[in-house]
Amino acid sequence: MKKSVAAALAAVFIFCGCQKKSAERSAFFAMDTFCTVVSDSSTEQIEKVINTCSVNLDAYSGELNSFNENTFTKNEYIYDITEKTFALNDEFGDNVDITSGALTVLWGISSDSPAVPENTDISLALDTIGRENIVLENATVKKPLSTKLDFGAVAKGYACDLVYSECEKSTADYAIVSLGSSSLLYGKKPDGTDFRIEIKNPDGDAPLGMITTSECFVSTSGGYERFFEADGKKYCHILDTETGYPTESDLVSVTVICYGENGGIKSDFLATDIFLGGTKNLKKHLSRDDYKIVAADKNKKLYVSSGLDFEINLNSGYSL
16 A cells, blocks of 8 residues: 655645735644734634644544543534534535545554555445534534544634734735645735746646635645555545545535635635535536636546636646
């Protein structure tokens, strides 16, 4: 078995950033990716989310791992991220299921020892999954002991939302926070130009193209970054809670651009949701006004939302 070394690579590359006040740029590895921030307050917010919401199988023993071994918690971050994810489930469906932690641990794809589980173990893990197992009441999250939460599909976007709130309280002209697969592009650049985002090619060669946009949140989901191989078959880290196995979507990459408050968690959620849904469910997403997407399939075709300022790279090997 071989674990992908691409786990530390950013899915969206960000070019520049500054603030009205002098800001120090810092970088660190967390939530299975390389993070870059432009202010101390941003770092503090991200570290809070890491310490609370990470279910990293090898490194962290934070609040979420503690809650997963118990039946209730009053942690404000866990309550907030759960409530907001359930609101997104109400709007978009249950493909993204944060109660899938037992399945995540069973496969261990982000750990140092991933393995294909026995079918009986997968069935037992599936029995613990379901939104009906979670009760939100009086700022408390309650669940059965067997149900485990996994915020992997929303935590980075949620962290970006917290940084956005900090930026709104600050004197920042603009700021850029890159958490690998989720990023915040905040404010307006001093030269008056829009942000430009280079979208990574799933094949690792020339970028797919360039998005030009105003302030927004950007998240990317794909099976090419974290995976392992067993008996000649690749298994990506995105799990299908219907089958209990890693998804076999015909999409290879989905980038989602969202705008406004709570756009971080929404973009992160949707990137995974759309990836799981595959090309057969793309049409309903391509005409939305509240978010935009760029998706790539296994046949090297790109799908781009109407109204999105996207310039394809003719050397990418993909076509519209």
